[in-house]
Amino acid sequence: MINFDNKQMLKELASVINQLETVQTELQQPSALSAPAPTVVRLASQWHKMVTGDQASSVATQPEQQAQLSNALAQQLDRLRNSHGRLEQLQHDNQQKLQQASALLLESGFSPPQANEALLAWSSGAASHQNQLIQLLDYYQVALTNSMASNIAQQDERQKNQHKLCSRLLQLIDDLHFSGPIATELARLREQLQQEVDPDVLPHICIQLIDLTIEGCRFERRNSTLFLANLNEHLEEVHRHFSITCSEGQSLFEARTHHGNHIAGELRAIGEHLFNQTNDQLKADIHLRMRSINHILSQSERLQEREQTLLKRMGEMDKQLQTLKQEAEQYKQQLNAQNDKLFIDSLTQVHNRAGMDQRLDIEYRQWRRYEKPLCMVLLDIDHFKEINDEYGHLAGDKALRLIARTLKKSLRETDFIARFGGEEFIILLNGISQEDLDKPLQKLREKVKSIPFRFKTNSVTITVSLGATLFKTGDSIHSAIERADQALYRAKHAGRDQLVID
Numbered sequence: 001m002i003n004f005d006n007k008q009m010l011k012e013l014a015s016v017i018n019q020l021e022t023v024q025t026e027l028q029q030p031s032a033l034s035a036p037a038p039t040v041v042r043l044a045s046q047w048h049k050m051v052t053g054d055q056a057s058s059v060a061t062q063p064e065q066q067a068q069l070s071n072a073l074a075q076q077l078d079r080l081r082n083s084h085g086r087l088e089q090l091q092h093d094n095q096q097k098l099q100q101a102s103a104l105l106l107e108s109g110f111s112p113p114q115a116n117e118a119l120l121a122w123s124s125g126a127a128s129h130q131n132q133l134i135q136l137l138d139y140y141q142v143a144l145t146n147s148m149a150s151n152i153a154q155q156d157e158r159q160k161n162q163h164k165l166c167s168r169l170l171q172l173i174d175d176l177h178f179s180g181p182i183a184t185e186l187a188r189l190r191e192q193l194q195q196e197v198d199p200d201v202l203p204h205i206c207i208q209l210i211d212l213t214i215e216g217c218r219f220e221r222r223n224s225t226l227f228l229a230n231l232n233e234h235l236e237e238v239h240r241h242f243s244i245t246c247s248e249g250q251s252l253f254e255a256r257t258h259h260g261n262h263i264a265g266e267l268r269a270i271g272e273h274l275f276n277q278t279n280d281q282l283k284a285d286i287h288l289r290m291r292s293i294n295h296i297l298s299q300s301e302r303l304q305e306r307e308q309t310l311l312k313r314m315g316e317m318d319k320q321l322q323t324l325k326q327e328a329e330q331y332k333q334q335l336n337a338q339n340d341k342l343f344i345d346s347l348t349q350v351h352n353r354a355g356m357d358q359r360l361d362i363e364y365r366q367w368r369r370y371e372k373p374l375c376m377v378l379l380d381i382d383h384f385k386e387i388n389d390e391y392g393h394l395a396g397d398k399a400l401r402l403i404a405r406t407l408k409k410s411l412r413e414t415d416f417i418a419r420f421g422g423e424e425f426i427i428l429l430n431g432i433s434q435e436d437l438d439k440p441l442q443k444l445r446e447k448v449k450s451i452p453f454r455f456k457t458n459s460v461t462i463t464v465s466l467g468a469t470l471f472k473t474g475d476s477i478h479s480a481i482e483r484a485d486q487a488l489y490r491a492k493h494a495g496r497d498q499l500v501i502d
């Protein structure tokens, strides 16, 4: 099924993952852990070699070498994004083929519909982590560049980048929904990221996250493959029983017809004899015919036994089909739950960025088609870092949860809210005019302000800043986000706890 081109793409991706694994193995050396700085330099050199193929190249410590490395990394990421785009197309094509195959299966009536649905759901969820991997590679590149900035003048910038990167990584961890040991490891990294993280350690954390994501994908795929193998086995078993039952049913039918004809023949013969024969001859003849009928009857008993066995087998087959249906149903529920999780932020239970991308795409297309007003709001919690620093990250998490819940409750059913980044939310309101915007948004701001937070016996007031804009003629999604972001920036600079509508 895979043509040459596809193989080439998969090979490319596999080679990048292999190289990442090599880098990661390097990192797991005890010496690498105890000496983060040289490790980063070695990593940089590995990437450099990987990208340029320049085996003789030494460690990239000079600024021009660092710039070269950074360029090379950017190129590598571009190639990866290209491969990813083509893989997505491939995934789409395969999904269509799978849909057609499932429709055929469904028409044939041999496969339970749930099994088809499970297959479809499985195929649509399979590529869900590729985006996150690419994002992680991006972050890894930033972390690497950041850890190399040793110059005093760059310290401020370095601190800011570090801060932003930690927030993004935290968000990405929230969007990963693995279970078991991988989830435990992710929670450990989450905790680590919430503390002060040394810039030299951050690339190491990125690599660990990449490794965990790859491992998680493998685990999910193994589970899906296992399920499909089981499903296949069951279907084969059902099919085998079905064939036996059919041929047994057919042979029973033939035997019954044969016996019916035989008995009818015997009875007809008796009738004729009754008509023509004398008494003695009649007795002898009837005796003979009775023996023949007895013989047929005992054959008929054996047929009945065979029928009983057939019924039992059909009962077993029915049970098997029920189990199969239940398994497929369970799997479907599991996949649905997993699918929901893909779009829900686990910390705040509002939509995550992927959910937002999906919805924004729909709203934007509708806005273009029907020109019904569509408003985008960016909402950012004020001085959230202080909450974390003063009361700890757990308190910060709790505040995030409460604020998200309050916002969700204050919005209409048709409005949409998603967590856009660490302490930032995006809200979409449709069918609202510029003049009507101020009131509900000010109310939203007031609602958050009035949440009675208590941390370490202190009463705390948390405020939010909002930047809002309506989609305007010629807007792309990006330009609208830019405008809302600018409005938010102005709200922050005007002293926070403000709403600015552009």
Ligand SMILES: Nc1nc2c(ncn2[C@@H]2O[C@H](COP(=O)(O)OP(=O)(O)OP(=O)(O)O)[C@@H](O)[C@H]2O)c(=O)[nH]1
Residues within 6 Å of the ligand: 166, 167, 170, 171, 347, 380, 381, 382, 383, 384, 385, 386, 388, 392, 393, 394, 395, 396, 397, 400, 421, 422, 423, 492, 496
């Ligand atoms: N507890 C917690 N904190 C988070 C999470 N995601 C991001 N943060 C924190 O949010 C804070 C954001 O800080 P800044 O970007 O400096 O913004 P701020 O302190 O809110 O300041 P202004 O936005 O300028 O008012 C950082 O301390 C992040 O660590 C999270 O999931 N949980």
